[in-house]
Amino acid sequence: MNTLxxxxxxxxxxxxxxxxxxxxxxxxxxxxxxxxxxxxLKQRGIQSGFDFLSDTAGFDIGETFLITFDGSQTYWxxxxxxxxxxxxVSLCGLVLASVLGLWVGLGRGSLHPLIKxxxxxxxxxxxxxxxxxxxxxxxxxxxxYLPPSTEPYxxxxxxxxSQEGFAYPGFIWxxxxxxxxxxxxxxxxxxxxxDPQGVHTDFNWSPEFLSITLALSLYTSAFIxxxxxxxxxxxxxxxxxxxxxxxxxPWQIKRWVVLPQAARMITPPLTNQYLNLVKxxxxxxxxxxxxxxNIANTALNQTGRALxxxxxxxxxxxxxSLVIAWGMNRTNDKVRHYLKKGDDFAPLKLTQRA
Amino acid sequence: MTSQARNQDTAALDSQGANTQVYSWVxxxxxxxxxxxxxxxxxxxxKFITTHPLDALLSVGVALLALQFLMLALNWGVIHAVxxxxxxxxxxxxxxxxxxxxxxxKFRLILWGRFPFEEQWxxxxxxxxxxxxxxLSVNKIVWTPSNRPFTxxxxxxxxxxxxxxxxxSLFGLSFLQIWxxxxxxxxxGLPLTLILSLGxxxxxxxxxxxxxxxxxxxxxxxxxxxxxxxxxxxGVPLISVLFMASFMFPLLLPSLQTPDVLIRVLLGxxxxxxxxxxxxxxxxxxxxxxxxxxxxxxxxxxxWQTQRYVILPQALTHIIPGMVNNFIAIFKDTSLxxxxxxxxxxxxxGLALNGDANWRAYKLEGYLFIAAIYFFxxxxxxxxxxxxxxxxxxx
Numbered sequence: 001m002n003t004l005x006x007x008x009x010x011x012x013x014x015x016x017x018x019x020x021x022x023x024x025x026x027x028x029x030x031x032x033x034x035x036x037x038x039x040x041l042k043q044r045g046i047q048s049g050f051d052f053l054s055d056t057a058g059f060d061i062g063e064t065f066l067i068t069f070d071g072s073q074t075y076w077x078x079x080x081x082x083x084x085x086x087x088x089v090s091l092c093g094l095v096l097a098s099v100l101g102l103w104v105g106l107g108r109g110s111l112h113p114l115i116k117x118x119x120x121x122x123x124x125x126x127x128x129x130x131x132x133x134x135x136x137x138x139x140x141x142x143x144x145y146l147p148p149s150t151e152p153y154x155x156x157x158x159x160x161x162s163q164e165g166f167a168y169p170g171f172i173w174x175x176x177x178x179x180x181x182x183x184x185x186x187x188x189x190x191x192x193x194x195d196p197q198g199v200h201t202d203f204n205w206s207p208e209f210l211s212i213t214l215a216l217s218l219y220t221s222a223f224i225x226x227x228x229x230x231x232x233x234x235x236x237x238x239x240x241x242x243x244x245x246x247x248x249x250p251w252q253i254k255r256w257v258v259l260p261q262a263a264r265m266i267t268p269p270l271t272n273q274y275l276n277l278v279k280x281x282x283x284x285x286x287x288x289x290x291x292x293x294n295i296a297n298t299a300l301n302q303t304g305r306a307l308x309x310x311x312x313x314x315x316x317x318x319x320x321s322l323v324i325a326w327g328m329n330r331t332n333d334k335v336r337h338y339l340k341k342g343d344d345f346a347p348l349k350l351t352q353r354a
Numbered sequence: 355m356t357s358q359a360r361n362q363d364t365a366a367l368d369s370q371g372a373n374t375q376v377y378s379w380v381x382x383x384x385x386x387x388x389x390x391x392x393x394x395x396x397x398x399x400x401k402f403i404t405t406h407p408l409d410a411l412l413s414v415g416v417a418l419l420a421l422q423f424l425m426l427a428l429n430w431g432v433i434h435a436v437x438x439x440x441x442x443x444x445x446x447x448x449x450x451x452x453x454x455x456x457x458x459x460k461f462r463l464i465l466w467g468r469f470p471f472e473e474q475w476x477x478x479x480x481x482x483x484x485x486x487x488x489x490l491s492v493n494k495i496v497w498t499p500s501n502r503p504f505t506x507x508x509x510x511x512x513x514x515x516x517x518x519x520x521x522x523s524l525f526g527l528s529f530l531q532i533w534x535x536x537x538x539x540x541x542x543g544l545p546l547t548l549i550l551s552l553g554x555x556x557x558x559x560x561x562x563x564x565x566x567x568x569x570x571x572x573x574x575x576x577x578x579x580x581x582x583x584x585x586x587x588x589g590v591p592l593i594s595v596l597f598m599a600s601f602m603f604p605l606l607l608p609s610l611q612t613p614d615v616l617i618r619v620l621l622g623x624x625x626x627x628x629x630x631x632x633x634x635x636x637x638x639x640x641x642x643x644x645x646x647x648x649x650x651x652x653x654x655x656x657x658w659q660t661q662r663y664v665i666l667p668q669a670l671t672h673i674i675p676g677m678v679n680n681f682i683a684i685f686k687d688t689s690l691x692x693x694x695x696x697x698x699x700x701x702x703x704g705l706a707l708n709g710d711a712n713w714r715a716y717k718l719e720g721y722l723f724i725a726a727i728y729f730f731x732x733x734x735x736x737x738x739x740x741x742x743x744x745x746x747x748x749x
Binding site: 015018019022023026033036037039040041112114115118124125127128129130131132133134136137140141144145275279280282283285286293296297300306307310313314317318321322 | 573
């Protein structure tokens, strides 16, 4: 008894006890949940396991990226198509949001009252309305307010915009016909053709894709703009004055003095926004864009394997998040390293500013 | 060189009899007087254009763009718009102007969802009650120590009142029934948005604080559990958590005790936003000086006393703006629950318009209406947060 009291009075052992208790409680809770699931699955006669992935999917996917898909292929291929679609939207969104965010952020910090007003209105309007509603609005706008594909907006007979989407030209790989040695496979230039039936094209961005990309990139750009502005504001005033005294032009100052230093402040929160963008791309499901969530949802409804489908969904997004975080951390290291090299010329101790 | 030293130097030079030259002060040539031109707006404008031609071009471009957009919006939203609840007029104006009549026709469905039509005054009262409480709670006076118990009491009262109004019976007990019972499945629109956002804010904040304390604790196992939870949740999208809440919770719990979908989704949003709240709180905890911890240790305060009376009050003051931003994010996130068939504002709009062929075409107007509602709440909150931030940084 005396030893026990002694142990209890010893902080380290007390903390061991606390942790043991927490661990036991957590283990018990997890066991309870697992046990419930086991019983429920058995009671309802739901099969479990990932074997369904190699079954035939039996549904078609309207829009594919890089690889083709039809209903006779398997579930895991469907998931792959979904993942590629998610990646496509995310990548387009990342690029657009970064470019737009940078410009709006620069404009927000500008001394021009007009540009400042314009940019801050944009930021406030976009930040304070849920992405969901913006996405639905874009979708309605693209599907109902654009002309039908029989009378599309056209530019240079190469680009057509209508309710069916945005058609654009490109190169396609023409396979030589079987057993015809005279025609070799080659790239051909393919452009949309417009006739009274509508626009026929090999390359098309569907309204679903356009709306999710637009909504995502505009939404994220407003947040990136705020980050850019904060980063620019954190650059010491003396730096700008020094650059001015070196007779650099305003653009040179922005490009060579302000932005490289602001980059150091910008990269960590920017990483968060990129992660958010990728996660938010999952909203594509509400406009019927066949992204990963959409495919998982369809598979879930068809096979009833909720646990497995949600597990796949979460694992894929976790992996994506980790990859982006890793990439951005490397960028961050580079930004810091780059600044360190410049230390001989200018002390860039931003974080030490009072 | 101090003046004394200089005097000594001069004295030394004098004593040497060197040819010292005494510089006397000469008034500088007066600065040329600026010729004051008439600084009219036109002159200013001209000066601006000549000194910053690129900027001038840019601002003209921006102005034109903004004007174009404004004209488009004005044309569509006001000049050619139909304001009466007149289906035929709306049909005529299609493509040219907005049909705001759709909101007049459908606002009850949009705002209160599937709630029984003749009982919708209950939904409205519940919303007014909550919004009044919210508006009162942002005042500083109600949180002074003497008023705090009353405020908390009023909140408890209004939570009970809200539930009574919505479900129809006191504490959900059938023998204390006052109005006809309305199932939670039928709750919708603004009240649902308010329950989901306020409920998950109220639940996620304490959970987030605990998680943040766990993450900064010195116990390795508890720390790693918290880190694992926070990072896992932050790595997945809310939709997957909502799917989990709607499909997996029934499997995880004993088959007879499955709570209804509202509670499940509320729990899902709470579990999700707690991770984000925890990260905000952790920022605040790290901002508190280490000396505070040591000082309270030397006063022989225990762990919880230290946190409760020393660390947390300081940490939470630091992060008020961050927390408000987090609240805004949670509020906006509630719009996702329409995916798991809960008809909050976004979902009830779809419900109101999709089923009616006459008004189905005017969804954009409907979306603008709820966007305005969301904007009102979020913008107000963000302004409050900004004021707080200014006040905190000034100190």
